[in-house]
Amino acid sequence: MVKTKHDFLSALKAFLVITVLTGMVYVFGVLGISQLCFPEQANGCFQETGYGLMSTAVGQMDYRMDHLWGRPVNYQTIEQDRKLYVYGSPANDAYGSEKTAQKQESLKAWIKENSMAGSQPVPVELYTSSASGIDPEISLDCALYQIPRLERTTRIDASTLETIFKEHSSNALVDGPQEKTVNVIEVNLAIDDLIHSVN
Numbered sequence: 001m002v003k004t005k006h007d008f009l010s011a012l013k014a015f016l017v018i019t020v021l022t023g024m025v026y027v028f029g030v031l032g033i034s035q036l037c038f039p040e041q042a043n044g045c046f047q048e049t050g051y052g053l054m055s056t057a058v059g060q061m062d063y064r065m066d067h068l069w070g071r072p073v074n075y076q077t078i079e080q081d082r083k084l085y086v087y088g089s090p091a092n093d094a095y096g097s098e099k100t101a102q103k104q105e106s107l108k109a110w111i112k113e114n115s116m117a118g119s120q121p122v123p124v125e126l127y128t129s130s131a132s133g134i135d136p137e138i139s140l141d142c143a144l145y146q147i148p149r150l151e152r153t154t155r156i157d158a159s160t161l162e163t164i165f166k167e168h169s170s171n172a173l174v175d176g177p178q179e180k181t182v183n184v185i186e187v188n189l190a191i192d193d194l195i196h197s198v199n
Helices: 002-037 098-114 140-145 147-154 158-167 184-198
Strands: 046-049 052-055 075-080 083-088 137-139 169-171 180-183
Touching: 137 140, 140 147, 140 158, 140 180, 147 158, 147 184, 158 169, 158 184, 180 184
Parallel strands: none
Antiparallel strands: 046 052, 075 083, 137 180, 169 180
């Protein structure tokens, strides 16, 4: 009986210590560090734009001819009471199904028809979503593929567009050689600012 009581008290102490460490110290420690060192990222990278509240950390569906196109996304967003809510598609519908393959081929054909890129092959990332389904970035090569269309529809010259891409690019964290990626939303906001400043 004494041993059972001792074991129970030891287990209870271990439970309380683990609960405090993992449920409070760790959680609030990470929260404090993120708010101190990365406040913008920790709060979702939201900013007020001409299109409402947007996050540069989450991909957006945008197929306007005078905007940079990003990867297809697998979620929907709704704004309510100045708060942005995100709800995703079922994970098992993201890859492998015939319906998904048909949607990808249809999008690929539409991009080919409207890209104004001549005989250049359509980059795969423009018609397939990432594993997360919310990727806000594309490769620099994929952005450069869209220059002929953007040059005609925005009347911004290719060198200026390339400069905008590079200003909003970073190195992707991948195995092997690092790849430059471009934040689609940041580029589109910069394009909008440049067009409005000229007009």
